Amino acid sequence: MGCLFGYAGLPDDTLLSGMASRLSHRCRGGWERTRLRTHDHCTVEIGRGIPPWSGAGRVYHHPEKRTALGYSGVIFHRPGGSADRSGKTEAETLLDRLGTPPAAGLPALEGAFTAALAEEDALHLVRDPSGVKVLYWTRHRNRLLFASEIKALFADPAVPRRMRLGALPEYLTFSFIPGEKTMFEEIHELQPGTVLEYREQTVRLRRHFTFEESEWRPNDPHPSADYIRRVRTDLEQSVDECCRVEETPPAVFLSGGIDSSAVLALTALRHSGTPIQTFSVHFGPKYANENEFVTMMVDRYRTNHTWLEVHPSRFLSRMADIIWKLDDPIGDPITVPNFLMAEAASRVTGVVLNGEGGDPCFGGPKNLPMLLSDIYGPLPDDPPDRWRERHYLLSYRKCFEDLEQMLDPDLFRETGGEAPLLDLITPFLNAESPRSYLNRLMTINILRKGANLILVKVDKMTSANGILALPPLFSKRIIETSMACPPHLKLKGNIEKGVLKDAVQDILPDPIVHRPKSGMMVPVRFWLQKEMRRYARRVLSPRNLKRVGFFNPDYVKKLLRYDKTEIQSQRHGLKLWMLITFMLWHEQMAEGKTRSK
Numbered sequence: 001m002g003c004l005f006g007y008a009g010l011p012d013d014t015l016l017s018g019m020a021s022r023l024s025h026r027c028r029g030g031w032e033r034t035r036l037r038t039h040d041h042c043t044v045e046i047g048r049g050i051p052p053w054s055g056a057g058r059v060y061h062h063p064e065k066r067t068a069l070g071y072s073g074v075i076f077h078r079p080g081g082s083a084d085r086s087g088k089t090e091a092e093t094l095l096d097r098l099g100t101p102p103a104a105g106l107p108a109l110e111g112a113f114t115a116a117l118a119e120e121d122a123l124h125l126v127r128d129p130s131g132v133k134v135l136y137w138t139r140h141r142n143r144l145l146f147a148s149e150i151k152a153l154f155a156d157p158a159v160p161r162r163m164r165l166g167a168l169p170e171y172l173t174f175s176f177i178p179g180e181k182t183m184f185e186e187i188h189e190l191q192p193g194t195v196l197e198y199r200e201q202t203v204r205l206r207r208h209f210t211f212e213e214s215e216w217r218p219n220d221p222h223p224s225a226d227y228i229r230r231v232r233t234d235l236e237q238s239v240d241e242c243c244r245v246e247e248t249p250p251a252v253f254l255s256g257g258i259d260s261s262a263v264l265a266l267t268a269l270r271h272s273g274t275p276i277q278t279f280s281v282h283f284g285p286k287y288a289n290e291n292e293f294v295t296m297m298v299d300r301y302r303t304n305h306t307w308l309e310v311h312p313s314r315f316l317s318r319m320a321d322i323i324w325k326l327d328d329p330i331g332d333p334i335t336v337p338n339f340l341m342a343e344a345a346s347r348v349t350g351v352v353l354n355g356e357g358g359d360p361c362f363g364g365p366k367n368l369p370m371l372l373s374d375i376y377g378p379l380p381d382d383p384p385d386r387w388r389e390r391h392y393l394l395s396y397r398k399c400f401e402d403l404e405q406m407l408d409p410d411l412f413r414e415t416g417g418e419a420p421l422l423d424l425i426t427p428f429l430n431a432e433s434p435r436s437y438l439n440r441l442m443t444i445n446i447l448r449k450g451a452n453l454i455l456v457k458v459d460k461m462t463s464a465n466g467i468l469a470l471p472p473l474f475s476k477r478i479i480e481t482s483m484a485c486p487p488h489l490k491l492k493g494n495i496e497k498g499v500l501k502d503a504v505q506d507i508l509p510d511p512i513v514h515r516p517k518s519g520m521m522v523p524v525r526f527w528l529q530k531e532m533r534r535y536a537r538r539v540l541s542p543r544n545l546k547r548v549g550f551f552n553p554d555y556v557k558k559l560l561r562y563d564k565t566e567i568q569s570q571r572h573g574l575k576l577w578m579l580i581t582f583m584l585w586h587e588q589m590a591e592g593k594t595r596s597k
Contacts, residue, residue, distance in 0.1 A: 002026055002051035003463065004072040004114045004135060005152050008123040008198055009143030011043035018155030019147055020047055025325060026148065028052055028466050034059040036068040036118045044118035046070035049148075052466040053246065053350025057089035066120045067102060069095045072148065073113030073133045074468065076241045106195055107208035110476050111241075112468070114190075116146065122199040129209040129476040130357075131192025131451030132469075134459055136328075138187045144198045148463070149327040150187055151589065160185070163590050166415045168550055168582075172399035172406065173421055175331035175578060176453040182328055183590070189328075192451040193476075209476065212443060214483040215434045227485045231503040234481045238472040239266040242353055245468065250351040251277035253341060253469075254297060254305075255520060256290030258501060258512055260355030261297050263472050265507040267353060268301040278303040279345050279352075281310055281337040287523045296509045308344055310337050312531040319535075320584050325464040329585040330457045331398070331578030333522035338461040346465040356454050357474030360445035361482045362497040363490035365517045366395045367441045371491070374437055388429055389422040392444070399575055405555045406575075424448075438487040446479060525573030529562060536560060539580050548586055551579070 003026040005019040020031045029050035036044045048059050048070050059070035069091050088096070098105030103117055103124045112132035117124040125146055127135050137146040138153050140160075145153050153159050162185040167177050180188045190196055193209025243250060249271040252264045268276050278298060282289040291307075298305045315322065315336050322339050323329070345352050359365055370392060378387040393400045400421070404412055428444045455474065462469040472478070482490065485499050492498035496517060505513045528536050537560060545553045556579065562572050587593050 002054060002072045002468075003049040003148035003152075004047070004070060004116060005049075005147035006044065006046040006070070006116055007143055007145045007156070008038075008044045008118070009042050009141075011045075012156075015155060016045045016047050019145075019152040020049065022152045022155055023049055023147070023149060025464050026051070026466075029055070032056045032059050034061045034068045034070060036061060036066070036120075038118075039120045044068060044116075044123050046116045046118065048072050051350070051463075051468065052346075053468055058091045060089060060091035060095060062092070062095060065095075065102075067095065068118040069102070069115070071113050071115035073111060073128070074245050074470070075109050075111040075113050075115075076244075103195075103197075107193075112470055114148065122197055124198075125190055125196040127190045127192055127194055129193040130446075130471075130474045130479060131455050132459065132471060132474065134456050135190045136182065136187060137190060137196065139198075139201075139203060140186065142201055144203070146190075149460070150182060150184065151324075151327060153187060154592075159187075161590055161592055162186070163586075165411060166420055168407065169403055169412070169415055169421060170424070171329060171331065171582065172403060172578065173393055174396055174448075174453070175398050176456070177328060178424055178448045178452050183585075189452070192447065211446070211476075211479045211483050212431075212433045212439070214480045215436065215439055216484050216486045220486070224486075224489055227489055227499055228502045230481055231478075231485070231499055234477045235262065235472060235503065236266055238475040238477055239263060239353070240270060241475070242351075242470040242472050243267060243270055245470070246351050248349075249274050249276055250353050250470070251279060251345050251349040252303075253345075253352055253354040254278045254280045254294050254303075255355060256280070256293030256297075256512070257355060257358075257517070258497065258504070258508065258515075259358030259473055261293075261508050261512050262358075262500070262504040263353050263355050264297055264301060264303070265504065266472075268303070269507065276301065276303045277345070277348055278305045279308060279341050280305070281308045281341055281520065283310055283523050287526070288521055290520070293509075293512050293515070296512060300509060306344055308337075308341055310340055312527050312535075315340060316532065316535055319580075320588065322461075323581055323584040324588050326457070326460050326581075326585070327589070328456070329582050330453060330460075331574075331581050332453065332457060333524045333574065333577050334520055335457050335461060335581075337520070337522065338458060339464065342462040342465040342467045342469070346467050350466065351468045351470065352462065353470050353472060354458065355473060356458060356471040357450065357478065358497060358500060359517075360442065360450040360454070361473060361479055362500045363438055363442055363482075363487070364496050366445075367438060367491060368494060368496065369395060370441055371438065386422050386426065389425040390418075392425050392429075392441075393421055397571060397574075399578065402555075402575065406552060408550055408552060411550055434483070436487045438491055439483060442483070442490075450474065523573075524577045525571075528573045528576050536576055536580060539583050540576070544583060548583065 027049035031049045033047045061068045106126045114133045114135040164185045167183045194207045197204045280294045373391045489499040
């Protein structure tokens with residue numbers, strides 16, 4: 001889906017092209033650049049990869065204003081198409097729209113984008129309010145570098161590849177790295193709704209999208225029907241914005257759940273009379289699937305549907321390359337189906353809508369157990385303090401309980417044990433705003449699980465295939481609207497996402513509205529005992545584990561044997577998948593054995 005990259009500092013004639021080379025999978029239409037010489041005789045260079053769905057014209061240098069701008073992705077409410085009526089490019093039009101000074105207009109932008117604005121005395125980077133698109137940055141030797149993927153930062157040979165040891169327990173606990181830190185020391189992920197200002201070799205970060213301030217007040221007199229109508233109206237507008245990106249209707253990724261089904265229904269209604277391209281994944285007749293519910297939507301809205309059956313023979317030879325394109329390790333097995341579905345969709349479309357966002361934005365799964373935990377208090381074997389944080393980390397059902405056995409003991413002690421992991425959650429649970437406990441949990445899930453996991457993996461896997469993926473349920477408008485809804489409408493007893501279900505029930509089959517959350521269960525525990533067994537043993541061999549040095553080989557051996565007598569915790573397959581993902585990532589990114597494409 002294109003990319004953004006560049007630097008501010010001493011000029012280097014080869015640096016920008018080196019960054020573009022590392023992002024060649026995102027530059028299928030080539031790349032464009034602009035440059036600004038700053039008042040201190042340094043240089044800002046901005047590059048943008050051109051995806052199949054969008055041509056050139058998103059970088060611009062204004063000589064009179066001594067300003068340069070570049071952006072990747074899509075910014076909503078922009079005038080015209082590729083140019084406005086005066087013949088200006090999109091970047092030039094956007095620069096005019098930002099006003100004077102242009103940096104002051106950056107927080108008002110909406111869409112799915114990352115942008116860089118250079119002035120004579122400062123560089124500004126911004127990530128869209130929801131975090132649909134991702135941007136990384138680092139500062140080293142009086143130079144600030146930024147890029148849509150971490151690997152591009154290493155085009156500057158002075159940037160070190162020092163792995164941050166504390167990131168390993170984070171990855172094993174969450175399956176991703178939460179917050180602004182990454183797997184590498186001194187390399188940061190710009191957070192959603194945040195502007196970075198680099199001035200006089202000093203970095204200043206400001207979060208401007210503080211959706212917590214939209215929280216519902218208990219004395220709000222509006223009836224429930226008003227909130228339901230607002231959710232419906234705002235979702236229609238969010239889908240409409242996404243559909244305006246191209247003249248032809250976008251495709252839709254369909255899972256069979258209420259979120260993607262609602263997006264498809266509103267897209268189909270907007271493009272009445274034009275069949276929508278839809279795509280779904282399943283894993284063959286032997287495994288559980290959502291095909292029954294997908295079929296309901298396909299039949300109701302008469303879509304042109306593609307069924308994609310995923311099994312190891314389809315991706316195992318490409319596994320390392322997919323992890324390389326994932327860039328920062330994400331241990332969720334759904335990343336591979338995301339990649340394969342985007343690959344299939346790229347043959348017929350450049351823009352795809354998905355249902356990501358319904359769970360974090362409307363109080364979906366995992367909130368109910370946390371609320372019950374808050375009501376009933378700690379369990380008998382819980383520690384006296386910070387048990388809420390521990391319960392939240394356990395709700396991910398990854399490797400939190402296994403860290404002491406899975407990791408090298410010295411490494412686990414060196415990283416501080418459980419305490420740094422609990423520290424990641426405490427500020428959210430103890431925050432004064434939002435006041436509602438449900439909304440606090442939603443805030444964690446929007447800012448961490450959403451912007452650091454869900455949206456990032458979709459962005460990486462679709463962008464690698466030249467696709468722009470847009471989540472109407474994860475727009476700025478929808479986040480604010482949900483936060484403004486009373487908590488009891490989002491979680492109605494034990495009914496999750498209640499207000500969303502009420503808002504779209506007239507356009508969906510009744511079984512989809514009222515079915516419980518299922519989720520896409522990738523059958524890794526079966527694969528890793530059958531088709532992937534030999535592959536897993538090779539990647540997680542004692543020799544490889546010893547080379548890396550982070551893990552306890554005896555524990556990994558028990559996982560590979562699916563030994564449930566010595567390993568009491570469950571989900572052996574998921575834990576093996578996370579370890580395989582990490583080992584492939586480490587070889588290519590941390591050890592520097594980068595791939596050519």
